[in-house]
Amino acid sequence: MSNENPIVEILDVHKSYGPTPILRGVSLRVQAGEVIVIAGRSGGGKSTLLRCIDQLETIDSGEITVCGEAMAGSTIHLAPGQMARLRQNLGMVFQQFNLFPHLSVLDNIIAAPTKVLGIPRALATAEARVLLARVGLPEKENAFPKQLSGGQQQRVAIARALAMQPKVMLFDEPTSALDPEMIREVLDVMMDLSRRGMTMIVVSHEMSFARAAADRIILMHRGQIVDDLPPEQFFTAPSSEHTRQFLAKRLG
Amino acid sequence: MTWSWNSFFEYLVSPYILAGVWTTVWLTCVSMAIGIVLGFVAALMKMSNSAVLRGIASFYVWLWRGTPLLVQLVIIYTGLPQFGIKLGVIESALLGFGLNEGAYFAEVVRAGIMSVDQGQTDAARALGMDYRRMMRIVILPQAFRVVVPPLGNQFNGMLKTSSLASVISMEELLRHAQQLAQIEFRVLEAYLVAAIYYVILTSIWGQVQKRIEAYYGKPYMLSGNVALPEPDLALR
Ligand SMILES: Nc1ncnc2c1ncn2[C@@H]1O[C@H](COP(=O)(O)OP(=O)(O)OP(=O)(O)O)[C@@H](O)[C@H]1O
Numbered sequence A: 001m002s003n004e005n006p007i008v009e010i011l012d013v014h015k016s017y018g019p020t021p022i023l024r025g026v027s028l029r030v031q032a033g034e035v036i037v038i039a040g041r042s043g044g045g046k047s048t049l050l051r052c053i054d055q056l057e058t059i060d061s062g063e064i065t066v067c068g069e070a071m072a073g074s075t076i077h078l079a080p081g082q083m084a085r086l087r088q089n090l091g092m093v094f095q096q097f098n099l100f101p102h103l104s105v106l107d108n109i110i111a112a113p114t115k116v117l118g119i120p121r122a123l124a125t126a127e128a129r130v131l132l133a134r135v136g137l138p139e140k141e142n143a144f145p146k147q148l149s150g151g152q153q154q155r156v157a158i159a160r161a162l163a164m165q166p167k168v169m170l171f172d173e174p175t176s177a178l179d180p181e182m183i184r185e186v187l188d189v190m191m192d193l194s195r196r197g198m199t200m201i202v203v204s205h206e207m208s209f210a211r212a213a214a215d216r217i218i219l220m221h222r223g224q225i226v227d228d229l230p231p232e233q234f235f236t237a238p239s240s241e242h243t244r245q246f247l248a249k250r251l252g
Numbered sequence B: 001m002t003w004s005w006n007s008f009f010e011y012l013v014s015p016y017i018l019a020g021v022w023t024t025v026w027l028t029c030v031s032m033a034i035g036i037v038l039g040f041v042a043a044l045m046k047m048s049n050s051a052v053l054r055g056i057a058s059f060y061v062w063l064w065r066g067t068p069l070l071v072q073l074v075i076i077y078t079g080l081p082q083f084g085i086k087l088g089v090i091e092s093a094l095l096g097f098g099l100n101e102g103a104y105f106a107e108v109v110r111a112g113i114m115s116v117d118q119g120q121t122d123a124a125r126a127l128g129m130d131y132r133r134m135m136r137i138v139i140l141p142q143a144f145r146v147v148v149p150p151l152g153n154q155f156n157g158m159l160k161t162s163s164l165a166s167v168i169s170m171e172e173l174l175r176h177a178q179q180l181a182q183i184e185f186r187v188l189e190a191y192l193v194a195a196i197y198y199v200i201l202t203s204i205w206g207q208v209q210k211r212i213e214a215y216y217g218k219p220y221m222l223s224g225n226v227a228l229p230e231p232d233l234a235l236r
């Protein structure tokens, strides 16, 4: 494993909301093709970290580099247009899906490719159909989000993010809002994605997924990374007391 | 003087009244169009990061909502000439109505935009959309659904409020009815005809509004197979 050119590099990131520190010196290097699963107690800063990587939130100090391009740092001042362009390296999937309710499934997927990247509608539609087939929803292109189950909506959301051909996919608790019987279908799609070599940073408490897909599992506790280990070690010999507590509760 | 069915029906189909109806219709439409544009601009200004823009928009909304439309109209038509700004009747009416509608519409649009879930902004930005694209593709279409009912009610109100322009001698429905009434002193007949046309116009608009609301509400009304589980995942 070479540490030469990480695709995502996070260096000593700090972030507070008002007086409350949320991220307290987080550093993380992710190599291309790696799958990182982040777990940890509620309020530990997992969502905030993902949102900072995508610059949906600004950081107070530290540096964030994605695909060799600086997203944030003390000397970095990006114009909004540049920021929008850099975000195209990243795809993001949210806990609440956040599909556009006024657009059909197909239009949800092709909106950004056609209107941001300028890909012709016919081409974008063809690519969207391939993605819909991949996430197991080939017959849903004309449905509206309201007509889909949670699991189906989340799979559309994954297809929508993939349509921008991101280099890295960020998932923020993609299955937490789902009924148990729908979790599987979303995890299967994510599994498939990891097998295809996608770089993924996944905030999730689905330990079966972490065990099967993750290259490294990270435990965040109160704004810090307290463990960063391959799955075998994470489950059998974690170094942090917080990880042991977390596992005790989860696997109990 | 007794009621005259003759005069009533004569007025009802008189080209003079119909010309007034037509003026009321386009006056309303153009005023609303101006008001919508102003309202959007003012709403976006009110939500901007610039304190100056916010201040200007807030001042405009505050002043226009705090004064009677009739006073605004009279000031524009008869007061501005004192400053060398001389506007015709039509320009004055459009400016007066447009500015007034805009001030009310600004709050409606702002509420509409704020009703759109924060997650929509996150998703749009995460997909690489800049502010303009996010507004145009994601936020405004959803805000519009919320805005259509109050906007429709404002249009209904404007159809009737446009009669205020008769005060600055705009040749619209009420003024034409007034003038007919003065010819033979058939006051009730003339004003009843005007009232009937206002009812007809607002009723037609009511139907149009229903269609527009249905159109924007459609993606939210659909009931689907929410409970149906997928048979299998065609993953490979
Ligand atoms: N916009 C905000 N303003 C103020 N505080 C916030 C904001 N967003 C998050 N927080 C706070 O920051 C802390 C960390 O939140 P974050 O969502 O990153 O945690 P998390 O690890 O993702 O937790 P969970 O498992 O509940 O999703 C929480 O205490 C939360 O209340």
Ligand SMILES: [Mg+2]
Binding pocket: A046, A047, A048, A172, A173
């Ligand atoms: Mg979270």
